[in-house]
Amino acid sequence: MIKVTRSSVIDAPIERVWAVLRDFNSHTAWHAIVAESAIENGEPSDQVGCVRNFTLKDGNHIREQLLALSDEDHVSTYCILDATLPMQRYVATVRLKKVTDGNRTFWHWESTFDVPRGREREFAELVGKGVYEAGFEGLRSYLRQSRAAPAPAPRRSARGAIRSSAIVIGRHGGADELKLAEIDVFPPGPGEARLRQTAIGVNYIDLYVRTGHYPLVSLPGVPGMEAAGEVIDVGEGVTGILPGDRVAYACPPPGAYAQYRTLKAAELVVLPEAIGDEAAAALMLKGMSAEYLVRRSYRVEGGDFVLVHSAAGGVGLLLCQWAKHLGATVIGTVSTEAKARAARAAGCDHPIVTTQDDFVARTREITGGRGVVVAYDGVGRDTLAGSLEALAAPGHLVSYGQSSGAPEPPPLAALSAKSVTFSRPVLFHYTADPARLREMAGNVFDLVARGALRAGIGQRFPLADAARAHRELEARRTIGASVLAP
Numbered sequence: 307m308i309k310v311t312r313s314s315v316i317d318a319p320i321e322r323v324w325a326v327l328r329d330f331n332s333h334t335a336w337h338a339i340v341a342e343s344a345i346e347n348g349e350p351s352d353q354v355g356c357v358r359n360f361t362l363k364d365g366n367h368i369r370e371q372l373l374a375l376s377d378e379d380h381v382s383t384y385c386i387l388d389a390t391l392p393m394q395r396y397v398a399t400v401r402l403k404k405v406t407d408g409n410r411t412f413w414h415w416e417s418t419f420d421v422p423r424g425r426e427r428e429f430a431e432l433v434g435k436g437v438y439e440a441g442f443e444g445l446r447s448y449l450r451q452s453r454a455a456p457a458p459a460p461r462r463s464a465r466g467a468i469r470s471s472a473i474v475i476g477r478h479g480g481a482d483e484l485k486l487a488e489i490d491v492f493p494p495g496p497g498e499a500r501l502r503q504t505a506i507g508v509n510y511i512d513l514y515v516r517t518g519h520y521p522l523v524s525l526p527g528v529p530g531m532e533a534a535g536e537v538i539d540v541g542e543g544v545t546g547i548l549p550g551d552r553v554a555y556a557c558p559p560p561g562a563y564a565q566y567r568t569l570k571a572a573e574l575v576v577l578p579e580a581i582g583d584e585a586a587a588a589l590m591l592k593g594m595s596a597e598y599l600v601r602r603s604y605r606v607e608g609g610d611f612v613l614v615h616s617a618a619g620g621v622g623l624l625l626c627q628w629a630k631h632l633g634a635t636v637i638g639t640v641s642t643e644a645k646a647r648a649a650r651a652a653g654c655d656h657p658i659v660t661t662q663d664d665f666v667a668r669t670r671e672i673t674g675g676r677g678v679v680v681a682y683d684g685v686g687r688d689t690l691a692g693s694l695e696a697l698a699a700p701g702h703l704v705s706y707g708q709s710s711g712a713p714e715p716p717p718l719a720a721l722s723a724k725s726v727t728f729s730r731p732v733l734f735h736y737t738a739d740p741a742r743l744r745e746m747a748g749n750v751f752d753l754v755a756r757g758a759l760r761a762g763i764g765q766r767f768p769l770a771d772a773a774r775a776h777r778e779l780e781a782r783r784t785i786g787a788s789v790l791a792p
Contacts, residue, residue: 472564478518494541507532530562588787608633618645762786
């Protein structure tokens with residue numbers, strides 16, 4: 307068996323290098339030998355067990371599987387499942403260490419594998435130089451370009467406004483109503499800040515705004531409640547937010563689907579260094595939703611049985627991780643086997659594929675007939691009655707969404723039969739106080755930094771492809787969070 311090892315120092319902070327390498331499908335962006343690559347079954351590219359299927363520029367084809375990923379240790383391990391190259395039992399590990407001198411990163415890459423007798427030297431050279439050494443140089447170049455490339459100069463118009471690409475709804479309706487257009491983003495007034503947005507979160511509430519179910523925009527208007535970016539300038543009286551700060555937000559009114567935006571500075575949260583822009587855009591609304599659900603609507607404790615619907619969705623994956631971190635036994639509903647795997651990787655002890663099993667009966671079976679102490683239901687019409695049935699007495703029914711349609715209110719007699727508390731909470735009521743907003747966001751960021759939560763970005767779309775992002779979300783073909791790139 308051949309063992310190949312290479313090491314190098316990358317002139318970038320470990321957080322920046324790891325943000326690239328932890329994405330199992332990022333090699334198309336930085337490795338010169340990779341032609342095209344995709345993660346099979348639409349799974350998140352940082353999910354242990356996911357498979358990347360890629361073609362090299364020389365025509366060879368390889369399928370590799372992510373075996374382990376540690377954000378705490380900055381280590382990932384993967385193996386080759388199939389390859390047109392004659393390599394067998396290939397297992398590789400990428401390991402990063404922080405170099406304190408200059409805030410740089412030590413990268414060690416090693417592998418073991420078998421090849422036909424007599425070709426050992428050829429393949430040791432191929433992997434060591436053609437893959438590892440070329441990969442070091444490719445990532446250096448990629449990081450230099452991304453760091454050196456200045457943000458495009460904003461196009462100015464009258465009264466200091468910036469011309470910005472944005473997604474505009476001219477009338478309520480289907481995803482085709484999302485149109486790319488040009489808007490003016492005016493300078494910040496008192497108490498406001500203007501941002502260059504770098505990542506935008508896609509959420510179910512955006513669908514409700516688009517269809518008119520939530521009449522939150524005056525038409526024509528821009529949807530979107532969540533984004534991250536860089537502060538360009540601030541208005542009079544703004545304190546605690548400076549030009550150049552990396553910030554994120556999740557708040558009404560809509561308007562996030564744009565390159566630039568002006569909004570109240572009090573709605574912004576300054577991002578810690580450990581939280582990237584994409585992660586922030588995936589975490590603010592969904593992460594703070596998970597925070598109030600498990601710590602405020604009902605306070606999950608160790609030993610609780612918890613039911614999470616849409617356990618492979620953006621909020622669902624975070625709920626699974628957070629409840630598991632708190633010591634609960636997590637039962638989750640999903641619609642496919644691929645989503646069951648994603649939920650299980652996020653800490654769901656018992657994923658239930660609802661096309662195969664009755665979730666109420668399985669929940670009763672898993673809990674020994676007692677039921678769960680709390681059910682988190684973001685689905686609505688299709689599940690709320692079953693959620694109530696799956697509860698223990700006393701129990702807590704938390705209805706925080708309606709992806710399948712508005713649910714019928716549970717009758718008082720059904721609630722009193724189990725001493726059930728029923729709540730219909732809204733995130734923005736919890737975050738209306740700026741101090742509480744920062745507290746909740748800080749709790750999310752703290753768990754991310756400690757490795758207990760990960761953003762789980764499953765889909766990325768250009769801003770111009772917002773309609774496709776909405777179609778995928780409506781058809782329940784997404785896993786984890788979806789992000790738009792302006």
